[in-house]
Amino acid sequence: MKNVIKNMVTNAAGLAFKNGLLPSDAIPDMEIEEPRHENHGDFSTNFAMVSASVQKMPPRKIAEILLASIEDPDGIIDKMEIAGPGFINFFLAPKAWYPFVQKIHQKGGSFGESNTGQGIKVQVEFVSANPTGPLHIGHGRGAAIGDAVGNILAFSGFDVQKEYYINDSGRQIRTLGRSVWLRLCLLLGKEIEFPEDCYQGDYIRDIAKELYQLTCSQYFAVASKSRNEVSQFRDEKKDISQLDKTDLEPTASMGEYLLGKPEAEAVEICAKYAADKILQGIKDDLVDFGVEFDRWFSEQSLYDSGKVQDAIKEFQSKGVIYEKDGALWFKTESFGDEKDRVVVRNNGLTTYFASDIAYHTEKFNRGFDRVIDVWGADHHGYINRINAAIEASGRKREQFDVILVQLVNLLRGGLPVAMSTRSGEFVTLKEIVDEVGKDAARFIFLSRSYDSGLDFDLEVAKEQTAENPVYYVQYVHARIAGIVTKACEQGILSDPADISEVANDLQILRLLAEPEELKLIKTLASFPEVIKKSADILHPHIVFTYLMSLASAFHGYYNRHKVITGHKELTMARLCLVCSVKQVIHNALNLLGVSAPERM
C-alpha cells in the first residue's frame, strides 16, 4: 500500500512539472509513513518539506500544487490534507483495504514473501560454538537470531544458506582430549591431579566413563557410526576408525587399550571421540530447538585442503602480508584496524585469524554475494580485522555483515544463576529448552533488539501467563481455530475451505466496517512491509513487535464483536477476516521458528 501512495505522489510531481506548476522534476528521497496518530491519516509524506530547497518554494505551497495534481482513478483516497509544516496526509477509503484480505487467502503461507532479494546468494553463519562442551544460553540467543534472520531473508527472496563453522582444530581440541584422557586415568585408578586448565564439566567425566565401559569393537562401531552421521566434514586420514585395529582385542575395554598407548596417541583418540560426541549432542540440541543447518563446515578441512596456506600465499602476493620478528603479519591497520595482526607465529604455527581469513575467502569463493556472521558481543574486537580480510581479498565491505548479539544474563526468580564454564557449572541450552519449552525460549530471545543485553528469567519464561508474550500471540491462533471449529459445528461452514471462496466476494467483505475491523485489516496489510524492513536492517525483533501489535488488535476486536452472529453474510465476512489474521500470525511465527498451535 505504501508503494501505491508513493507512486501516486511521484506521478503527481511529474504531472505538476509537465504543466509548469513546479520548477523542478527532481523526486527527492521522500518518506511514506504511517503517522503515529490516527487523525493524521493512514499515510503521510514529507515530500513537500524535503522538496523545499530544490523547488525553491515553501513546503505548504508545494503541497498544494501536488495535491491538485494527484490522480486517484480507483477512488481509494477518501481525503487528503496539508498539515503542520507541510505534511500531506492521506485518508484511505475502506474499499482500499479489502483486497488485502483476498490476497491473504489467495497467498496463504506465502503472504509476506517478496523478491526483493532477487535470488542473491547469502550465507548466514551462526552458533559455531567450539565442540568442547554443550551449548549454553548465549548460543541459544545466537541460534534463534541467526535462524530467524535466515528465514526472513529467504522469505524476502534471497537464496539463503545457514552454516555452522566447527572449530575442530587447534589447542582447545587438544585440551578436550587431555581432559577426557585424564578423567579416564582417574577412573582407572591412577593417582593424578586433574589440572585447572582442563575442562571441568561433568560431561567430560561422562565421556571418559563411556570410553572406559566400551569394548574395542563397540568403540569402533560407535566411532564409525558417528563418523557417518556427524563428521562427513572430517578428512578420512584423520579419522579414528583408521587407527590400526590389528593390535586390538575386540573384547578388551577401551580404557585398558588406551592405557597401553603412548599418551599423545591416547589423547588424540580421546579428543576425536569426545569432539564427535559433543558435536552430535550440539546437533541434537539444535534440532530440539528447531534449528537446522544446511551445512556444517570444518575448520580442520581448511588446513587439510591447504586453503589456509593458499590464503596466506595469496595475501603475500598482494603485498598485504609482511615478515617481522620471525612472524607473518597482515597489514590490517591499513584497512582500518587498530594494529596489524599476526597470521603465522614465529614458531611456525598459524593463528586462529589465519583460518578465519581462509574461511571467509572460502565463503565468497563458494559463490555467496553476501556473508552474514552472527557473533557474541564479546567478539566485537574482531570485526575490523575480518573486514580487512574481506577487502584485501577483493570483496566489498558491504558484502559482509556482522550481527553482534549482546550477552544473556540467566536468572531464576530474579536472581542470577551462577555460570562459569571453567568450573563446569552452567545451565545448558538443552536444560533451558526442556524446562521452558522451545517456543517460549525462542520468542523471548527474539523479543528485543540484539543490540541490548537480555535478562532471561527461567521462572518467568516458564509461567503460562501474560508475563510471557509467546502465549499472548499463540492464543490468538488457537482462539481463531476454536471459532472456526465452532462455526463448523453450528453448520455455518461445511468445510473451513469455504471461507476462501467467500474471500473473493468484495460485496461480502465490504460488511467489515467496524473501526476495529479496519484497523485489523490495515495491520494485516502492513505485514509485507514489516518483513521487508526486517530483512533490510537484519533485525528479526521487529517481527516480534509486529506480532504483538497484531495480537493486540485481534484481542481488542474479539472482546468487542462476535464473529458468529445471526447475520449470515456478516458472519462469513468476519470468519474471512479472522482466518486471515490466523494465517498471518502463522506466517510470522513460522519465520521466528515458533509453532502456531490449533489449541493450547
Next chain:
RNA sequence: GCGCUCGUAGCCCAGUGGAUAAGGCGUCAGCCUCCGAAGCUGAAGACCGCUGGUUCGAUUCCAGUCGAGCGCACCA
C-alpha cells in the same frame, strides 16, 4: 587509556530526522448466563543520562561528558 554496544515511566522495552514518545509488568478501578478471561476496557506514571552542535524540525545524526556491559595476545 583506547575501541564496540547500550542509557526512554518504579521495572522491562519499541521507536535509526518529523506533527500529542508506543506497548508490557507492577499499582488503582471495571468486564465472563454470551465464539477460549493464556483475554479486554479505563486511570495514574517520561524535562527520551547530561551539555553543546548540524537541521525548517533531533529520542533519532555529530562532538564532548557521565554511567553500565563487553573487548583490547605471536590465545582460541
